[in-house]
Amino acid sequence: MSEEDFVEFDEESLPGSPPSLVSALLCSIFSFLFSIGCCYFAIFSISFRSGLYDSTKDFSQYDTRCKDSIPYKYLVNHSYLFPVNYSLNNNITSKISWFLYMLESHYRILANKQEIFSNDHYLKFSEKIVLEALSKSFNVSEDDFIINFGSLCNQSYIGHPMEIAKSLENDEKLRKSAFPLCFNESISENPFSFHLVSTNISKGIESIKRRIVENGRPVFLSFKRPINQLKHSSTIIQFPELSMISLDRIYDEIILSDSLVLPIIGFNDNFSPRGSPSNYQGGFILRGFSHNTGQTYQYLMDITTENQEKVNCPQSLTYKQWKLSSHECINTPSECGTLLSCRNGYFCNSTSVYSMLDVKCENTANCSILMADIINKGSLSLKGIPENFISFLFSNINANAIGSCGYLFLPYIVFENIETISNNFFSPEALDIHIKWKKKSAPPFADSKIQTCFSNSIFSFNNISLDTRPELEYL
Numbered sequence: 001m002s003e004e005d006f007v008e009f010d011e012e013s014l015p016g017s018p019p020s021l022v023s024a025l026l027c028s029i030f031s032f033l034f035s036i037g038c039c040y041f042a043i044f045s046i047s048f049r050s051g052l053y054d055s056t057k058d059f060s061q062y063d064t065r066c067k068d069s070i071p072y073k074y075l076v077n078h079s080y081l082f083p084v085n086y087s088l089n090n091n092i093t094s095k096i097s098w099f100l101y102m103l104e105s106h107y108r109i110l111a112n113k114q115e116i117f118s119n120d121h122y123l124k125f126s127e128k129i130v131l132e133a134l135s136k137s138f139n140v141s142e143d144d145f146i147i148n149f150g151s152l153c154n155q156s157y158i159g160h161p162m163e164i165a166k167s168l169e170n171d172e173k174l175r176k177s178a179f180p181l182c183f184n185e186s187i188s189e190n191p192f193s194f195h196l197v198s199t200n201i202s203k204g205i206e207s208i209k210r211r212i213v214e215n216g217r218p219v220f221l222s223f224k225r226p227i228n229q230l231k232h233s234s235t236i237i238q239f240p241e242l243s244m245i246s247l248d249r250i251y252d253e254i255i256l257s258d259s260l261v262l263p264i265i266g267f268n269d270n271f272s273p274r275g276s277p278s279n280y281q282g283g284f285i286l287r288g289f290s291h292n293t294g295q296t297y298q299y300l301m302d303i304t305t306e307n308q309e310k311v312n313c314p315q316s317l318t319y320k321q322w323k324l325s326s327h328e329c330i331n332t333p334s335e336c337g338t339l340l341s342c343r344n345g346y347f348c349n350s351t352s353v354y355s356m357l358d359v360k361c362e363n364t365a366n367c368s369i370l371m372a373d374i375i376n377k378g379s380l381s382l383k384g385i386p387e388n389f390i391s392f393l394f395s396n397i398n399a400n401a402i403g404s405c406g407y408l409f410l411p412y413i414v415f416e417n418i419e420t421i422s423n424n425f426f427s428p429e430a431l432d433i434h435i436k437w438k439k440k441s442a443p444p445f446a447d448s449k450i451q452t453c454f455s456n457s458i459f460s461f462n463n464i465s466l467d468t469r470p471e472l473e474y475l
Contacts, residue, residue: 070209072269075285075301077216079112080105080265082122083461084291084406095149095159096131097289098220098261102433103130103178105218106194110437121460124181133177134159137167150224150259161220161261161431168196168435180450180457191450192441197434205412208284208430209267218263219430221286221410223418225260263287264430265407268301273409274318283411291406292399300409313405314396322396325355329372330379336372340394347382347393349373354380354394361387369393403461 075081082105108122117123135145138158149159156163167174176190202211202219211219269282285301288294295313298304310317323337336355342348352375361367364387371380371394385393400406419428445451 070206070213073267073271073301074209074213075266075297076212076218077109078119079109080218081297082108083403083459084288084294085124085403085459092131092146093127093289094260095146096127096134098161098263099134099164100125100127100130101218101263101287102220102435103194106435107178107437107441110442114442116442117458120462121458123454124457124459125178126181126183129179129183130177133174134164137164137171137174159259159261161222161433162199162201165196165199165431165433180453182453182456189447191445191447193438194435194441195438197436198432199434200432202430202432203428205415208264211430211432212264212266215432215434217432217434218265218287219432220261221264221284221428221430222259222261223428262289262408265297266301271300271302271409273411279413280411283409284415286408286410288406288408291401291403294400294406294408296404297407300407311401313400314398315400315405317391317396319356319359319390319394322356325357325372327357327372329355329357329374330377333374336374339374339397340371341397342393343395344393348380349376352376353397356394359390364388 103125104122107125111117111121111123112119131142131145135142138145138153138156140148140153140158144153145158151158164174175195176193178192178194179190180192200211202208208219208221263286264284265287266285267283268285271283272278272281285297287297292315295309296304299306299309299313304312310321322340325337326335329336338355340354340356342350342352342354348354348371352373354371354373356369357372357379358370359367366383367385367387367390369380369382369385369390371382373380382393415428443451443454445454
């Protein structure tokens with residue numbers, strides 16, 4: 001197959017890719033002052049060969065070799081930023097959402113370049129067809145793919161990004177596994193086809209940050225999900241919430257559970273999760289698999305305010321931001337403060353609706369909570385709860401805004417702790433993957449059914465203006 005069959009695009013020319021000329025110059029001057037031996041020859045070589053205006057790309061490559069050149073916050077190209085919105089249940093979506101996102105984001109860049117649709121649209125691909133294709137590539141059933149995700153089977157780790165990358169090189173069927181959302185079964189003549197261009201693995205915080213800045217596109221982080229365990233009344237309770245990755249060994253025990261793969265779309269060295277210890281400052285911004293959890297990337301990048309985030313993502317609020325109720329709330333719901341749903345069936349009824357009446361903490365490890373049970377017209381008393389666990393027992397009943405929330409913050413210290421206690425193939429590492437789409441993947445399509453399906457699978461969202469993107473900021 002000839003190279004002409006594929007659509008090429010220049011990611012370096014897109015906004016939000018490698019550092020701008022001004023940023024590169026500032027970086028080079030700073031680095032020159034503190035590391036003459038390293039930076040003098042780089043600047044001299046770049047200026048001598050190409051001239052200052054022609055050397056931006058060389059500066060970008062040079063930047064990746066100097067630690068001081070990494071910005072303290074960075075967000076990938078805006079073409080990779082569109083809603084976290086999948087329809088399958090979380091147990092399935094959590095295993096394949098990264099692959100769907102990889103397909104959809106690369107197609108969106110193609111579509112924007114060829115003006116197939118505008119910047120505030122994206123094409124959704126069929127989750128069912130992708131799951132079917134990925135399962136076949138590992139010679140397992142769809143159920144086994146989900147259940148054994150991350151496990152060693154047939155001499156490969158099921159679902160690991162690098163294993164899938166190897167399959168993409170040799171399995172043409174997998175390269176044709178993408179098809180618009182409206183189709184739930186494979187078709188014999190699928191016009192959507194892509195080609196794997198390159199893959200690179202990065203390990204360690206600095207290496208991953210450099211890779212993201214250098215390419216301006218997401219990388220896919222594979223790791224084991226941390227789970228905090230709490231001893232409560234002689235019973236060990238696990239909190240397997242994805243948002244708990246922001247917690248550390250400050251409770252009874254943290255263990256590693258199932259395997260996850262999530263895109264890293266940026267980082268912010270200055271951000272700290274609400275109520276976290278001081279050593280939690282700085283971390284990666286991950287794209288989750290459900291808008292019902294997490295926050296907006298704008299908030300995690302310090303673009304929007306705390307008050308704006310409360311409106312956009314109410315389910316991400318901590319218990320200190322819940323409005324307390326009076327006892328009249330039990331019989332008169334209109335008198336209630338923040339309405340809450342139960343997130344852990346061990347402590348509360350998952351079918352009821354609650355509102356907090358009172359909370360008292362003797363210390364950070366021992367709090368007593370009194371809740372109004374609105375459905376059953378009673379109250380619920382909980383004792384011996386660590387303060388930082390309260391926000392994970394209940395959640396705001398108001399839904400997060402679709403298309404805004406779904407991003408998670410992984411502090412660097414938690415990343416390092418996961419590295420320390422990981423001893424298998426799913427220890428933290430980030431895959432940078434680059435694909436090209438075949439030209440016939442773009443409309444118009446000869447088959448009217450495919451053309452209709454394509455049109456019906458395009459979704460719109462409120463686009464983020466380019467002028468709100470943060471500039472590269474250096475320490």
